[in-house]
Amino acid sequence: MPNAHPKPLQLPPIRLAAAGLAARRGERLLFSGLDFTLAPGQLLLITGPNGAGKTTLLRLVAGALTPEDGTLVWQGIDEDARPQALMHLLSHRTAIKPRLTLSEDLAFWQAVNGPGPDAFEALDRVGLGGLDWLEAGLLSAGQQRRLALARLIVSPRPVWLLDEPTAALDAEGDAMVAALLADHLGQGGLALCATHLPLALEGADIVRLRLGAPR
Amino acid sequence: MTGFFALIAREIRLSTRRGGEALTLVMFFVMVTALFPFAVGPDRELLARLAPGIVWTSALLAMLLGLDRIFRDDHAxxxxxxxxxxxxxxxxxxxxxxxxxxxxxxxxxxxxxxVLAVLLGMDVEGWGRSALSLLCGTPALTGLGVLGAATTAGLRRGGLVAPILILPLAVPVLIFGVAAAEGGILAPTLFLLAISLLTCALSPFLGALALRAGDD
Structure with a gap:
């Protein structure tokens, strides 16, 4: 992987505080009484068995679901700003259109999400350098995941919500995700990451949250 | 605003790359219209009199055909x-x-x-009136269609639900559209424009509401 040096860009300082958070999916109470706070530069690492509510917690934070109980408070953002526009979402649904080329995909999401680094730089960073002319439908699952990660780079945002970011990635991809996360946290960003795999993040400020089996 | 135009450009790019999607709709439109002379018989005068209604019915059906692709792929x-x-x-x-x-x-x-004007034996003036009425009325059909598509975006087998939902709502558009295409008086065209304006102004808000409600 080419050695990229991220610019010493600073993201707006944002804090997230959750108090007594509970979520229900259908009949089942997935979790309740969840408290955590995240400050700039901190990573919330969410672990737990399948069905424990990791994705649900991310969707709560993303604002796609309303909590059954408890509150989620964003500090450091304007009153009338949409918190959604501060977050990047990465999930198994990669929103890749098979007939668009990689550079078209990144240019589109950059136009939608906000300006930032060059698409070529981002593709280099995720290990897809030189493939910008390729149609995204020709990529493997791991490469599609890398393309989705490149979107996080082209539009810098303070909050990353990552659902299994290393799924479908090889060992070198795992390291790349860890490096991206370290850079993001270093710039004062927050991240919430649901994962099974241990991420090689030394020296990062990690808040660990383990969700139990649903009751 | 760059995101807004980027989104429109992406829709157009996706549609053209997917290979003649617009062409399929046009073919459907022309072929439905071509069925009428076979069904009604080769009476040119009768066909010319029915032409505005035929054109509008075919256009409405063709517009319904394309509804499914508006939100379903993006949702999935x-x-x-x-x-x-x-x-x-x-x-x-x-x-x-x-x-x-x-x-x-x-x-x-x-x-x-x-092409339809030739198939239905319309004169140039009749064709002009039909095209103008479609120009004034199709924005209303589009607004209603997007609304129907937004409401059914999350349904797994919702392919036919959106057309059925919006078909009754499209009836006023059809009535004023055909009246405008028959020509003579200005009022139906103005009504058509009013419906189009109202629908296009409201559909983004109602559509967004429907998408949010369907997301949960």
Whole structure:
């Protein structure tokens, strides 16, 4: 992987505080009484068995679901700003259109999400350098995941919500995700990451949250 | 605003790359119209008199055919969730979809109307009135269609639900559209324009509401 040096860009300082958070999916109470706070530069690492509510917690934070109980408070953002526009979402649904080329995909999401680094730089960073002319439908699952990660780079945002970011990635991809996360946290960003795999993040400020089996 | 135009450009690019999607709709439009002379018989005068109604019915059916692609793919592959995290409010996303859908389905139909004029034995004036009435009325059909598509985006087998939902709502458009195409008085055209304006102004807000409600 080419050695990229991220610019010493600073993201707006944002804090997230959750108090007594509970979520229900259908009949089942997935979790309740969840408290955590995240400050700039901190990573919330969410672990737990399948069905424990990791994705649900991310969707709560993303604002796609309303909590059954408890509150989620964003500090450091304007009153009338949409918190959604501060977050990047990465999930198994990669929103890749098979007939668009990689550079078209990144240019589109950059136009939608906000300006930032060059698409070529981002593709280099995720290990897809030189493939910008390729149609995204020709990529493997791991490469599609890398393309989705490149979107996080082209539009810098303070909050990353990552659902299994290393799924479908090889060992070198795992390291790349860890490096991206370290850079993001270093710039004062927050991240919430649901994962099974241990991420090689030394020296990062990690808040660990383990969700139990649903009751 | 760059996101708004980027979204319209992406819709057009996806549609053209997917291989003649607009062309399929136009073919459908022309072939439904071509059925009428076979069904009614080769009476040119009768056909010319029925022509505005035939053109409008075919256009309405063709517009319904394209509804499914507006939100279903974007909902299924996660694009819609990501667009909700864009800088644009969801209302603007739906607005861009309305414009893109009009450009991709209604405009090709209007361009194809000379073919229909020949098939139905319309004169140049009759063709002009039909094309003008479609130009005034299709934005209303597009707005209603996007609304129907937004309401059914999350349904797994919702392919036919959106057309059935919006067909009754499209009846006033059809009535004023045919009246405008028959010509003579100005009032139906003005009504058509009023319905189009109202529908296009409201559909982004109602569509966004429907998408949010369907997301949970």
């Amino acid at each position: 592959d996660g694009s819609l969730a990501l667009l909700n995290h864009g800088q644009l409010p969801l209302e603007a996303v739906v607005g861009a979809k309305v414009i893109a859908h009009w450009l991709l389905t209604a405009l090709p139909l209007i361009v194809a109307t000379p």
